[in-house]
Amino acid sequence: MITWKNLNELASFEKVKECEKVCLKEVMAGESGAERVRKYCVPMAEGLAYNYAAKAVDDKIIDALTELAEEAQLGAKYEALYNGEVINTGEKRLVLHQLTRGQLGNAVVADGVDKRAFYVEQQEKIAAFAEKVHSGEIANEKGEKFTQAVQIGIGGSDLGPRAMYIALENWAKVTGHFKMEAKFISNVDPDDAAGVLNGVDAAHAVFILVSKSGTTLETLTNESFVKDALTKAGLDPSKHMIAVTSETSPLAKSADYLAAFFMDDYIGGRYSSTSAVGGAVLSLAFGPDVFAQFLEGAAAADATAKEPDVRKNPSMLDALIGVYERNVLGYPSTAVLPYSQALARFPAHLQQLDMESNGKSVNRFGEPVDYATGPVIFGEPGTNGQHSFYQLLHQGTNIVPLQFVGFKKSQLGTDVVIQGSTSQQKLGANVAAQIVAFACGKDDEDRNKYFDGGRPSSIIIGDQLTPKTLGALLAHFENKVMFQGFVWNVNSFDQEGVQLGKVLAKRVLAHETDGALAVYSELLGI
């Protein structure tokens, strides 16, 4: 029997708060530190590992967090979710993104269909379409092959798929999987569409229009923008466009598109990279097999998240440590720092995933909560960030918990030895050094060169960034965010906070404004 309680109604949360705090600087020093790095390490899916040695926790705190996980019924709630209960209560919807990559529990039937079968069917339809595009069976008006894919979408239809594309582009080139370049149009700013189109060979481009509802302002506007450009270039837009949408959307059965692929209301935009939303562009760019491997990695991470022992469940553990940092230690933000240029836009995706899911002030019953929920998430790849905002992370007046990601091997394998080490070794040396610098600090009589230490971090380490490890990494964070939402008792799957702005923007465009809004509109020349 599942009960949904606020965090501060849980007896175990009081215990967590009462645990003696850990002095990170002390425990990470010397042999004790070495022991922690060996011990506080959990295997993840696809050979990844979650290492939390440099977090300000110890066995007693993890024990208390384990009790919290039990009292908050995290495992049972995940089970309810993947078995098809209405977890998105605000919108009265099931939450089924895990089902796009595997069957974790019972068959889930909704709208009269087996949803796993439905998602597999869409994936197969996309695979067949992509193969026909690659072979030239589906081609442009002149029978010439398509050579570019351009995704038109915003939010979850942009950030996740774009981050995944960037993550695998170079890997695909070096492993022979690269089929076609992908580009992305998202912003309603006309300079976005116009700028991207300047670099597109429209006659050989297939455009992927992505909107679940088929009503997203930015996406429909950009669709018209693109159609306009295609028509002006003497091309037939309907021969250059496919749609990814829900079956009930106005786009679903339109003759305006070469093909339509479906997702549904049970997959939130920010959780849709493993659905047709990511599937179409990634299958076109890298082939359906690569997309299938990506799903396999995500499925493996979803399975790991079922593990009842918190110490063996990396996403649950990561979630609980995050709650400890947010609600006991009081840290308001978290930085995501991948030591991998291929993950350059992964932090931007996690920023949406996390902040849009858990940036809420009411619980799942619509009652205000009186504790902190989702933190601010930001980040850039290392070592770039080291030469930018790390100054504040090391010596600023606030502590920012850090989430590192690192790999042993590069994707492209091209490297040089300078001063006795490869670039990849330098990259790894830097992330190892940063973790220890943040945790242990450094004494110095010159206070300007003094480092407090005590700045907590975790690291996810993998062998190499591949479709499988990328899928596992993505699903790890999705599941972390889900578990945190359960602990905070918020609905992580709606986003009512985006509505008011839409309503007011429409009012501006209809010139139905007064007060401040009218003057701002005037100043902006509308």
Added chain:
Amino acid sequence: MITWKNLNELASFEKVKECEKVCLKEVMAGESGAERVRKYCVPMAEGLAYNYAAKAVDDKIIDALTELAEEAQLGAKYEALYNGEVINTGEKRLVLHQLTRGQLGNAVVADGVDKRAFYVEQQEKIAAFAEKVHSGEIANEKGEKFTQAVQIGIGGSDLGPRAMYIALENWAKVTGHFKMEAKFISNVDPDDAAGVLNGVDAAHAVFILVSKSGTTLETLTNESFVKDALTKAGLDPSKHMIAVTSETSPLAKSADYLAAFFMDDYIGGRYSSTSAVGGAVLSLAFGPDVFAQFLEGAAAADATAKEPDVRKNPSMLDALIGVYERNVLGYPSTAVLPYSQALARFPAHLQQLDMESNGKSVNRFGEPVDYATGPVIFGEPGTNGQHSFYQLLHQGTNIVPLQFVGFKKSQLGTDVVIQGSTSQQKLGANVAAQIVAFACGKDDEDRNKYFDGGRPSSIIIGDQLTPKTLGALLAHFENKVMFQGFVWNVNSFDQEGVQLGKVLAKRVLAHETDGALAVYSELLGI
């Protein structure tokens, strides 16, 4: 006579704290809101305007902040800086980036030369070089024109120049100023250099090696990486590379480069976009005239920052309101949200500029301060952010102050009318709507659809993003950060917090590790 005092030693700061707080929701409603939007608006350089109507301030608070500005001697300290005093006390250096774009006060002589003349000379040398490249007088081994520029640099040698290049690329294309494409290599991750080189026509590329000291690990490593690739392609690296460095660096007089252009120790990396660091790549990409216009815009903003009346000095006012939000209202982060796709990487530049400058825990004398200094800075362009992290900004449990930027006209001028409005109008309508939504909120019986309001923002509004307005925007933020550093009494021009990580990374590469560092190195396969 200038005295450097901590913020909490200033009597006026007590007054600021005692001011009655403003209820933003109330004052921004109805006709009072309209009046504020008209009144709380300061002209900036180049036709920009800083509007702070939606900040939680009023005349009394601005009066108190004006007293604070006077007691903290902000104007006098700026004057001391541009007249060549040793403001960067930790490193015992002058701070002269403003001098790269204009002469604000007395002649500044250092190292026996007039520094303004020195910077102008470098700019002229770069202009002459760029023109010879564009005309083909300087060409590759075969006498063919260079068609691409590739900047190799990290931190300030990357983020600023890259953000400026992206900001002007489309503008240059549509106005006929586009000379050659630029690309950037920054990360020590070998996949960065290898990935960028895959998209470069090396035989026709000029590489710009940027390192003030000539010793930056990432940059020297990437230089070797590129030289290796050039040599393997049968090209002579010395015919494809220029250096931007200090005159005393090992790179300055090397025969390895076609030419060398100089900056000096008086220009911090994050303040170097208007020096040769930004000058070389921007002059090559868009021509020296465009770079000169960019400098002109920055110079105009620098002049505005001299204005003694706080209410007419946008960067000082912006700085003071930021201090009020940080030290009185207690907000730990700030989001930068440009409604302009061309400014996509401007937030990443400001993240470095702000967090590296003011993320400090000691004052300029090396004594710990007991108040908050620089906030966490993050951001993405709108409307993209609206479909991502804005959920938390609207309904999260923490308030995040917001800094919007918007323009009346797009850069490319290509647009479509959908549902009675252009894309540019939709973009403007959205930012206007967001400001009001954040400030005023919305009542709703359904608490899930309820918006608290009271979330403060400012907006900088311009006619169009051009080289001049971009220069003015950049300098506005540089000067804002400088004024905040003066208020917090920190040295905004050093970055000792980046040193410890470098030392430890070297130790890892030399295999001189023990404890936690040794185990992390092992896990990362080093």
